[in-house]
Amino acid sequence: MGAVKGVSTIDAPTRSRLTRVILESGPSTAAVLADRLELTPAAVRRHLDHLITDGLVEARDQRSYGQRGRGRPAKVFAITAIGRDRFQHDYDDLAASALRFLAETGGDDAVAAFADQRMADLEERIRPRLEQAPEADRPALLARAMSDEGFAASISSTPAGAQMCQHHCPVAHVAAEFPQMCEAEAAMFSRLLGTHVQRLATIAHGDGVCTTHLPASPTTTERAPS
Incomplete structure (x- = not known):
């Protein structure tokens, strides 16, 4: 995934990794993403803010499957259609290439x-x-x-x-x-x-x-x- 306009070359790899984790794992909280990427929650939220501004990620209320406690529900962050389209092509090519290799070496x-x-x-x-x-x-x-x-x-x-x-x-x-x-x-x-x-x-x-x-x-x- 190429660097987004306005994103520094230093931050671009981290935001690409962050986008990939959300794409593969589905809507996730900042705390979960921080744990997956081994970053501080504050650093993840900073990157998420930029991805939201660029229209690649959106914040949603977390779904509740039981009795919810007091306080505001945690936010989860999900890929938007724009973010998915931007990421999808390179991801598909890599996955398809890996599976072709697997089929050639190990069969169906x-x-x-x-x-x-x-x-x-x-x-x-x-x-x-x-x-x-x-x-x-x-x-x-x-x-x-x-x-x-x-x-x-x-x-x-x-x-x-x-x-x-x-x-x-x-x-x-x-x-x-x-x-x-x-x-x-x-x-x-x-x-x-x-x-x-x-x-x-x-x-x-x-x-x-x-x-x-x-x-x-x-x-x-x-x-x-x-």
Whole structure:
């Protein structure tokens, strides 16, 4: 990612790293970013202020998943569409090149193993939000968690369950060449919800959104009144 107009050559590498961490990790607090980058919170906030001024990052209120304590909610910082577009090209080229090398040296199974590991890491972050919730609430919680990871997901009810739409995919260009990425994500959804899911459309294949049918789980169906 090139230096932004008005950014010194000294600060540019740090702000590029900061942008990358937010892009890969999703909306994050200044404290989390400071820990990831091994900087002081004050230094991170200074860089964030510049990135916000340049339109590359925006501040949002942090989502609350339980009873919130007193005081103002912590701010999280997320990549804007401008920031994502500026960063996306170089990131996609690097990721695609790495996966091509992996495919050439280890074959398709190696690419699939990489995709599975990537989704396992994401699943580990998401699972605690779902495992204590009623089964009927899990699709909505999954969509919310995917949004927090940068996928801009929404959920709607259907007669046979729910349908989740992901309006953004951070790895769409890579997934267009390596469908193992989409397959691993769908498998993760199935594990988290305890039911087979059906992918109806993907951004990687040229559709406007990634759409996934999430059937009601077998136990939910069994408990439904006849």
